[in-house]
Amino acid sequence: MDSIILTHQLGGLLPEAVFPENKQYSEVIVPADRLHAFCESLKTTPNLLFDYLISLTAVDWKDHFIMVYHITSTKYRHTVVVKTPINSREHPVVDTLSDIWKTAEFHEREVYDLFGISFRNHPDLRRLFLDDDYGYPLRKDFTDESRMIVK
Amino acid sequence: MTFDIYDFSGLTQSIDKGLKASMSPGWTLLTEFVIIGLIFLIFYAILGLFLVYAERKVCAFIQNRIGPNRVGPLGIFQTIADLIKLLMKELIPIKNADKLLFNIAPFIVIIASFMAIAAIPFAKGLHAIDFNIGIFYIIAVSSLGVVGILLAGWSSNSKYSLIGAMRSGAQVISYELSIGLSLLTIVVFAGTMQLSGIVESQANGWWIFKGHIPAVIAFVVFLIASTAETNRGPFDLAEAESELTAGFHTEYSGIKFAFFFLAEFMNMFIVASIAATVFLGGWMPLHFGVDNAFNRIMDYIPPIVWFFGKTGTVILIMMWFKWTFPRLRIDQLLTLEWKYLLPINLLNIVVVAFLTLMGWHF
Amino acid sequence: MQEEIVKNIILGEDDDYIINVGPQHPSTHGVLRFEVSLQGETIKKVVPHCGYIHRGIEKMCERDTYPQIIHLTDRMDYLSAHMNNEAVCLCVEKALEVEVPERVTYIRTILDELNRIASHQLWWSAMGMDMGALTTFFYGLRDREKILDIFEESFGTRLIQSVNAPGGLMQDIHTGFQKRIKEFIRYFRKKLPEYDQLLTGNVIFRERTEGIAKLSLEDAIQYGVTGPSGRASGFSCDIRKIEPYGTYPKVDFKEILHTEGDTITRYKVRIEEMYESMNILEQLVDNIPAGDYSAKMKAVLRLPVGEFYQRVETARGELGVYIVSDGNKSPYRIKFRAPNFSNLFIISKLAVGYKIADLIAISGSLDLVIPDIDR
Numbered sequence: 001m002d003s004i005i006l007t008h009q010l011g012g013l014l015p016e017a018v019f020p021e022n023k024q025y026s027e028v029i030v031p032a033d034r035l036h037a038f039c040e041s042l043k044t045t046p047n048l049l050f051d052y053l054i055s056l057t058a059v060d061w062k063d064h065f066i067m068v069y070h071i072t073s074t075k076y077r078h079t080v081v082v083k084t085p086i087n088s089r090e091h092p093v094v095d096t097l098s099d100i101w102k103t104a105e106f107h108e109r110e111v112y113d114l115f116g117i118s119f120r121n122h123p124d125l126r127r128l129f130l131d132d133d134y135g136y137p138l139r140k141d142f143t144d145e146s147r148m149i150v151k
Numbered sequence: 152m153t154f155d156i157y158d159f160s161g162l163t164q165s166i167d168k169g170l171k172a173s174m175s176p177g178w179t180l181l182t183e184f185v186i187i188g189l190i191f192l193i194f195y196a197i198l199g200l201f202l203v204y205a206e207r208k209v210c211a212f213i214q215n216r217i218g219p220n221r222v223g224p225l226g227i228f229q230t231i232a233d234l235i236k237l238l239m240k241e242l243i244p245i246k247n248a249d250k251l252l253f254n255i256a257p258f259i260v261i262i263a264s265f266m267a268i269a270a271i272p273f274a275k276g277l278h279a280i281d282f283n284i285g286i287f288y289i290i291a292v293s294s295l296g297v298v299g300i301l302l303a304g305w306s307s308n309s310k311y312s313l314i315g316a317m318r319s320g321a322q323v324i325s326y327e328l329s330i331g332l333s334l335l336t337i338v339v340f341a342g343t344m345q346l347s348g349i350v351e352s353q354a355n356g357w358w359i360f361k362g363h364i365p366a367v368i369a370f371v372v373f374l375i376a377s378t379a380e381t382n383r384g385p386f387d388l389a390e391a392e393s394e395l396t397a398g399f400h401t402e403y404s405g406i407k408f409a410f411f412f413l414a415e416f417m418n419m420f421i422v423a424s425i426a427a428t429v430f431l432g433g434w435m436p437l438h439f440g441v442d443n444a445f446n447r448i449m450d451y452i453p454p455i456v457w458f459f460g461k462t463g464t465v466i467l468i469m470m471w472f473k474w475t476f477p478r479l480r481i482d483q484l485l486t487l488e489w490k491y492l493l494p495i496n497l498l499n500i501v502v503v504a505f506l507t508l509m510g511w512h513f
Numbered sequence: 514m515q516e517e518i519v520k521n522i523i524l525g526e527d528d529d530y531i532i533n534v535g536p537q538h539p540s541t542h543g544v545l546r547f548e549v550s551l552q553g554e555t556i557k558k559v560v561p562h563c564g565y566i567h568r569g570i571e572k573m574c575e576r577d578t579y580p581q582i583i584h585l586t587d588r589m590d591y592l593s594a595h596m597n598n599e600a601v602c603l604c605v606e607k608a609l610e611v612e613v614p615e616r617v618t619y620i621r622t623i624l625d626e627l628n629r630i631a632s633h634q635l636w637w638s639a640m641g642m643d644m645g646a647l648t649t650f651f652y653g654l655r656d657r658e659k660i661l662d663i664f665e666e667s668f669g670t671r672l673i674q675s676v677n678a679p680g681g682l683m684q685d686i687h688t689g690f691q692k693r694i695k696e697f698i699r700y701f702r703k704k705l706p707e708y709d710q711l712l713t714g715n716v717i718f719r720e721r722t723e724g725i726a727k728l729s730l731e732d733a734i735q736y737g738v739t740g741p742s743g744r745a746s747g748f749s750c751d752i753r754k755i756e757p758y759g760t761y762p763k764v765d766f767k768e769i770l771h772t773e774g775d776t777i778t779r780y781k782v783r784i785e786e787m788y789e790s791m792n793i794l795e796q797l798v799d800n801i802p803a804g805d806y807s808a809k810m811k812a813v814l815r816l817p818v819g820e821f822y823q824r825v826e827t828a829r830g831e832l833g834v835y836i837v838s839d840g841n842k843s844p845y846r847i848k849f850r851a852p853n854f855s856n857l858f859i860i861s862k863l864a865v866g867y868k869i870a871d872l873i874a875i876s877g878s879l880d881l882v883i884p885d886i887d888r
């Protein structure tokens with residue numbers, strides 16, 4: 001589907017969505033409390049059918065986090081980038097998407113491990129790579145004198 | 152019947168007479184025991200060394216590389232170097248392992264293979280025991296090796312060893328059936344279980360030719376079953392390195408591991424020599440019919456050369472299997488035996504009995 | 514009878530018999546631990562534990578400059594090292610809107626396909642070895658040496674070429690490059706049918722892989738299983754066709770798709786991909802245009818503020834590089850969407866109900882490279 005038509009259709013699904021400029025894919029910013037419902041409708045709407053979650057990650061912008069989801073449709077071959085801001089730094093929480101796309105379960109465990117963002121209703125939220133008392137390395141305020149070389 | 156083949160019983164009788172002349176019969180017997188025991192021990196050890204070297208060279212040839220070539224000319228002292236290394240390794244004692252069984256297990260395996268070697272005729276008159284139930288004895292005695300394997304796995308007190316030993320035990324016990332039944336076909340043809348009798352009956356042609364189709368079927372089944380019985384080749388799941396470390400002998404080190412290793416190769420030799428004796432004529436040269444020029448020419452090659460040549464060929468085939476095929480899974484292995492080999496064997500025996508009755512073999 | 518003996522003797526009160534396959538194990542091809550819960554020989558549950566080789570590549574990239582992070586990506590999926598490099602270079606070039614010379618795209622694609630063949634050869638060797646056919650290890654590696662000789666002659670290294678830089682290559686190819694590749698193709702076309710004779714047609718191998726661990730198309734999409742493992746289930750995920758890069762738009766090749774999704778299908782897809790890669794090489798090797806081996810780039814690269822995503826097809830699946838830039842010399846955040854990470858977790862679903870021996874066959878057919886999972 002053409003990206004302008006796609007943007008229009010996504011706007012129809014969720015009026016509060018914001019559509020920033022992106023040269024590559026259609027991008028949409030969704031508030032955190034509407035994320036799960038929005039993603040469900042992305043997957044189930046007949047002419048959207050976003051069934052393949054390519055990548056799930058988070059970016060630390062020092063005063064808030066942004067979750068970034070790249071999702072594509074195997075039938076229509078259109079791609080969308082969904083972003084959700086998380087405003088709390090002490091207890092960042094967002095809904096899990098593992099009931100919509102199963103691969104999200106493991107990507108979310110990685111984000112939990114490296115950023116400390118919790119996911120509501122996640123079936124098995126444990127750390128994936130690191131020890132339980134390690135801290136959250138990909139946060140911008142993480143320091144570890146013995147293991148990090150800072151330029 | 153046979154022609155000018157040198158009869159070793161002349162030699163053994165003369166040694167016996169010589170000993171009896173100088174000692175009482177009791178001491179003579181003891182001395183003879185010691186002499187035979189020593190000869191077999193040395194033979195066993197040298198053959199083991201040679202077989203390990205041969206396996207490595209054959210494996211290398213199939214895999215398009217050279218194999219051992221540094222230690223000694225063409226690498227022939229490689230096995231001796233490995234042996235010295237194994238002898239110098241620490242015998243790691245296992246905590247909580249059943250010490251008596253842990254130490255006995257390798258010996259049981261070696262004893263079983265020794266007992267089987269004693270009955271095999273290497274040339275006319277050259278064998279240690281010549282029972283009139285030779286084949287029955289060999290089958291019975293080679294079953295003792297299973298006890299050693301199970302004890303090894305059980306007493307090691309390790310999950311991997313136990314799984315390996317259980318798998319191996321199930322495998323060996325199943326395939327013994329096929330071995331026994333396929334040997335029985337030739338016993339029915341030859342009319343005797345005595346090994347020297349079976350070899351003599353092949354004076355006008357080997358059973359694999361005389362017995363035509365049923366004998367060939369029995370030979371193929373015997374080859375498959377014996378590869379499985381000795382835990383070799385595509386049936387080596389029990390010691391599959393890439394799945395369960397080393398199976399039942401994971402916890403063994405040093406000389407005890409060398410015993411298991413050696414026993415595996417000697418078992419291979421034993422089943423190959425049984426195949427050669429029963430199906431391929433043992434020490435009997437290649438004859439067709441009785442008393443013609445071809446037979447006389449064949450007789451010039453000494454019987455010992457015939458025997459080791461045939462055994463060597465069967466060993467080569469078994470090594471070829473191992474390095475070509477992937478491994479069978481345990482349930483596929485057992486299915487092969489119980490659903491395929493056993494019915495074929497039973498049918499074969501019925502056919503053979505009928506053929507012998509009718510006289511429809513050469 | 515076997516299960517009862519095992520339960521009564523070893524376990525005591527526990528219900529599950531738990532074995533660890535790994536982290537040191539000849540068959541897991543890297544440091545990965547499978548916690549397997551067994552009932553007799555049958556697997557009840559498999560839980561993979563990764564993280565033994567987590568090096569924090571994404572965090573290290575936030576400290577290094579753009580030309581430097583290329584050399585960190587080599588160490589993720591080291592068997593597709595050139596494709597990882599190319600992904601980052603393409604992303605940076607897309608962000609800077611740099612036009613690379615056509616010669617560079619041809620050479621990059623040729624190296625991609627050579628890497629793909631070398632990676633599949635190593636996979637075939639290892640898969641045969643894990644199944645017990647130890648000879649396949651030597652045959653596959655013997656042929657792979659021919660490709661590694663080409664790399665060594667051209668760039669000085671065997672496994673990791675390290676010849677990419679943003680804007681092009683770090684050095685040009687030497688004059689015998691095309692001749693060597695044509696020699697290799699002639700040699701390998703004769704040898705590849707041997708692989709089928711040795712392993713594919715073998716009855717024992719077929720018994721162990723046919724019908725084992727079927728991956729449905731639905732699951733492949735849900736779990737994000739890409740690459741040959743996904744294409745064996747009918748998931749059309751070849752990035753070379755979906756979002757073509759390099760010279761792939763100009764080359765004529767088939768995307769290998771099957772539908773059965775069992776272990777032997779994943780095996781067949783990779784063998785057929787080797788044939789297709791040779792076809793692509795034949796179309797490209799004689800037509801490398803003359804020109805520069807690199808575009809003119811500034812000494813210090815600063816990407817404009819924004820976000821950039823590049824998708825690339827490695828030998829194992831779809832690699833995604835996501836760069837968030839705030840205008841500095843280093844990325845603000847870089848995320849690698851690793852193909853092996855998504856391919857790993859399908860094992861918990863595929864292996865249930867099969868035997869331990871099958872677990873080895875399944876993980877061999879999925880072709881996992883562990884450093885890519887952990888990054």
